Amino acid sequence: MAISSATKAATDALAVNRAPVSVGAQEVHRWLQSFTWDFDKNRTKYSTKYKMANDTKEQFKLIAKEYARMESVKDERQFGSLQDVLTRVDAANRVHPKWNESMKVISNFLEVGEYNAIAATGMLWDSATAPEQKNGYLGQVLDEIRHTNQCGYINYYFAKQGQDAAGHNDARRTRAIGPLWKGMKRVFSDGFISGDAVECSINLQLVGEACFTNPLIVAVTEWASANGDEMTPTVFLSIETDELRHMANGYQTVVSIANDEAASKYLNTDLNNAFWTQQKYFTPVLGMMFEYGSHFKVEPWVKTWNRWVYEDWGGIWIGRLGKYGVESPASLRDAKKDAYWAHHDLFLIAYALWPTGFFRLTLPTAEEAEWYEANYPGWYDMYGVVYEEWRARGCEDPNSGFLPIQWFIENNHPVYIDRVSQVPFCPSYSKGASTLRVLELNGKKHSFSDQWGERMWLSEPERYECQNIFEQYEGRELSEVIAEGHGVRSDGKTLIAQPHTSKDGKLWTLDDIKKIGCVFADPLKAL
């Protein structure tokens, strides 16, 4: 066999230097942009009014194997902590009961967001034309699988080792009963995957991840730790290390469309809609979970919100995108008002509907009431007095025959569901900015609580047709609905949801609920 000049050169080189040589991830990645080719049908299956540039780069230049190495190292640390030291110190049984309940919701609902983000980033991987941009989204697809599994692991861990497994062990089945579920699906599920691909990216990456993962995934670890929970910080901070890459993906989405004419026409409207969509649910729900779902308080939610959402995101992050024509959302000012009172309004309703949950809720103690009043002056006169009345009427005691939702009915304070956000609100008993707006289309009434959602519905009502729980369950008795939704513990009769976390308190059963005879009614029918 004749030896080529190249082989001879390689042989000569070896004679001089036999240093081991390998190939680094970056050496492979630098060719990635040339992996694609043009052909007639090469277009996305998901329409977008924007045009993503063909030469968009990604910031985290990973190849498949290097991605796996990086994640595997993080997994070793995380699961090592959980399975070793935290188990040996019985950490799951050293979490305050109120926080144990909050994690039933936080971890499971975040799991839904992470899960839907798999599909969302699959859509973006399809929509992008530049291989590097596709690669960035691909990395996120895999991350979101990781996060889905991680969130599941929290519930799995608490179920296996903690003080109250119910709700942790079946959240994926029982979560659909209550009033918080549909709103969560809007922000964490459909908002990420159903729409213009770039609009979905804005929802997921530019708002959901760049704005709300900081309070959701970082701030929550401080609250968890204060309340004895070291499992959540172990897992969530590991999740957050990936979120940086996702925020970079969102940034690159904007970069990729920056020179497209459509961006100057639509981008700020899409951003405003996405921000309002996300904040409408997260602002009240996160504030509620932190403040009402904990015993030990870290700081008022309004301060956390102001730091992460208003200053860090609305100011700095969006400011960085200013050179691409991005402006802070017009709805940010209204959201700031929500950050003060909306979570208090929501907890009042959530507690009133406690039997539909898959977690236990707790009325504020006297000490907590003082904290609320000190941080939210006016809290007591609006909410404190109501909780005192509910407690006096025996709302925690199954023998009382009193469910707080009765108070709303007795006092003519109907609870509506906002058609677009699916968040419940009570316009006649609320300190937040909610106002009732009712519109009718094809003989069906729709309620709205703010101008931003109403505008979205007015321009595209066919996107928001989902029934709410009052429509779905209208005319049905409450215990029947709970039983159908599997809202009971393994004895087949005791509710998973309870209106207290007292270790001495009696637990409510289906029979206790049935005796009350509470029947769902659609408040829109009364209008």
Place this chain on the structure above:
Amino acid sequence: MSIVVSGGRRGLTDPEIAKVILDAIPDKPLETQRKMNYFMTPRGKRINEYETLCCYTQPTPDWIPGGLDWGDWTQKFHGGRPSWSNESTEMHSSDWHRHRDPAFRWHALYVKDKAEEWRYTDRFLKAYSADGHVRSIDPVWRDEVLGDYLGAFGFSEYGLFNSHSSATRDCLGDTLRMSIAMIGLDKVDNAQMIQAERTFLAKLVPGFDESTDVPKNEWTKGSIYKGARETVEEIWQGTYDWNEILFAGHMIYDPLFGQFVRREFFLRLSSYYGDNLTPFFINQMQLYHSQTKGITKDMFHTCLAVDENFGDYNVSLMNMWSDKWLPRTVNAMKDFMGIFSKIPTIAGVSDKAAIEAALERVFDDWQRDYADPIGYKVDTAAMIKTVLSGLK
């Protein structure tokens, strides 16, 4: 004590806080059922960790079979198309949550395997280079076959990788979605490994061209991969049904074309041309192929073909899809035969008889593993004859 905690005090380690917490905890657990997802039907005797962490994460309503939620989607596409819908595929299932990765790999297990492969790749390449193995590779094989045609095959893998994007978006089950994303990542990994090998060779062999220009030209304009390129383009962007994408790619094209190119051409022939570098990479691809085969056979054979309500219909559809994708794949293999005129023939290895034997192995495997389970009647001898007609 005060309920306000500042300065990073931790409830687990701060004695004062810990006491309050422990006093509030019930004396005994409130619930005895500690098994997460206890309500589900496991594939084996017990619910395993993979099933616990993955199953029922998909929040579909019950009108998509297997869903536990109710009602409509809270936000739809512009115009009112639903987030996920039964119409996204012609296949029918009584439960879209049935699929299992036979290896029960959730994310942590999946990346652990791949991370080990990466570390071992790094060690292998260092040893290979220090040992001077590169001197033994036949220059034609190295410069033309590895440089150009292996490089061009990377585009086939990259195109198949991209065919998983819409399937990852549109599929109707959680274990499906995770499996699809993972087998998609394996495909881009293959494309990247091919480029890694070419980059590695460029470091060792002065003048070896690691650029993708020539391979891309071969892929887009050459005759050897013409049929393959057209088939991959159709799977990637011409097909909307997510099940058909997976079926075409993983039940027809890759087990035939992909297996012949990887196993019977590059892997089998490389050692005859003094190349023991390529088998290292191709063997990793073959591992991924084997794992993917387990996954897609579970999707189509274990779940859809024997579905209690739709099994017969699904099998008919799979037969129709086989009719559609098989001729294109055979044509792609026929075009690929042109590569044998580019290499020095080795008797018993790359002559016509050896090629025919290799084709028989590939078609026999495919018939046994993919066609027979759905009762697909196929004349493999005729197909092999068609493929061989492509020999120059």
